[in-house]
Amino acid sequence: MTDNRKPTKSAQALDTLYAADQPRQDFRFDAAVARVFPDMIRRSVPGYTTIIPMIQVITEQYVQPGSRCYDLGCSLGASTLAMRHGMPASGCTLTGVDNSDAMIERCEHFIALDDHPLPVELRCEDILDTPIENASVTTLNFTLQFVDPERRVELLARIAAATRPGGVLILSEKIRFESANEQDTQTRLHHEFKRANGYSDMEISQKRSALEQVLIPETLAQHRQRLEQAGFENIMVWYQCFNFVSMLAFKPA
Numbered sequence: 001m002t003d004n005r006k007p008t009k010s011a012q013a014l015d016t017l018y019a020a021d022q023p024r025q026d027f028r029f030d031a032a033v034a035r036v037f038p039d040m041i042r043r044s045v046p047g048y049t050t051i052i053p054m055i056q057v058i059t060e061q062y063v064q065p066g067s068r069c070y071d072l073g074c075s076l077g078a079s080t081l082a083m084r085h086g087m088p089a090s091g092c093t094l095t096g097v098d099n100s101d102a103m104i105e106r107c108e109h110f111i112a113l114d115d116h117p118l119p120v121e122l123r124c125e126d127i128l129d130t131p132i133e134n135a136s137v138t139t140l141n142f143t144l145q146f147v148d149p150e151r152r153v154e155l156l157a158r159i160a161a162a163t164r165p166g167g168v169l170i171l172s173e174k175i176r177f178e179s180a181n182e183q184d185t186q187t188r189l190h191h192e193f194k195r196a197n198g199y200s201d202m203e204i205s206q207k208r209s210a211l212e213q214v215l216i217p218e219t220l221a222q223h224r225q226r227l228e229q230a231g232f233e234n235i236m237v238w239y240q241c242f243n244f245v246s247m248l249a250f251k252p253a
């Protein structure tokens with residue numbers, strides 16, 4: 001197994017946010033999280049380092065000339081840059097959206113460092129308010145799980161309505177399982193992945209309780225049913241590692 005305990009680049013800050021014993025507080029995408037986010041997400045989400053380059057491959061396949069592409073919940077722009085590199089240099093637009101100032105501020109910097117002719121529009125706002133139109137590829141890479149469950153269908157329906165025939169939504173989520181046995185097994189394996197990446201039992205357990213009221217996972221069946229209700233078809237899982245999945249959902253041609 002690759003040793004993921006060290007940050008990839010010397011300039012990249014190591015995530016030690018939950019290393020010291022602390023009172024429980026809801027997880028927030030604030031400046032402290034934004035600072036360590038590349039290290040945090042790589043060591044916390046099994047498959048993240050595979051999913052990002054595949055977003056480029058998928059974008060290349062489904063981007064349509066003259067259309068718009070959206071990365072909703074773009075954080076520091078890892079998924080945005082993957083989309084950018086899958087898009088033609090002109091004729092299309094790319095918009096990244098996040099409601100965390102700290103994320104958008106750092107994202108601007110990463111986008112500027114990426115040498116590519118296609119401009120990226122960054123918006124600091126709630127994705128529930130983002131105008132979406134003439135879309136071919138939209139990405140929600142581990143973002144829908146943070147949206148109020150009661151508002152998820154309205155967001156997906158708006159994306160579906162704004163997507164061109166044959167366009168696609170890339171939806172990555174932490175999921176839960178109907179079977180208690182599978183839930184326990186997959187959660188244990190996820191925690192083992194974190195341990196293998198250098199997180200202590202205390203870090204794992206403090207982050208788990210910080211996320212409890214904030215990241216609301218749903219089952220694959222719930223995702224499928226709601227994506228269909230929203231106006232998508234041919235919903236397929238193209239990636240899964242433990243309790244993390246990525247799906248494709250198509251707008252009927």
Ligand SMILES: C[S@@+](CC[C@H](N)C(=O)[O-])C[C@H]1O[C@@H](n2cnc3c(N)ncnc32)[C@H](O)[C@@H]1O
Pocket residue numbers: 029041072073074075076077078079097098099100103125126127128140141142143146147
């Ligand atoms: C797990 S991160 C996304 C990671 C990113 N897509 C990537 O691939 O690196 C979730 C992001 O969604 C943002 N977010 C959560 N709810 C949001 C909302 N309602 N509107 C806009 N952004 C939101 C958070 O601020 C956070 O940066």
Ligand SMILES: O=C(O)C(=O)C[C@]1(C(=O)O)C=C[C@@H](O)C=C1
Pocket residue numbers: 040041044045142174207208211215
């Ligand atoms: O479930 C966890 O333990 C996680 O850390 C997952 C997760 C995510 O899926 O977005 C939660 C918060 C951070 O954005 C990074 C990763």
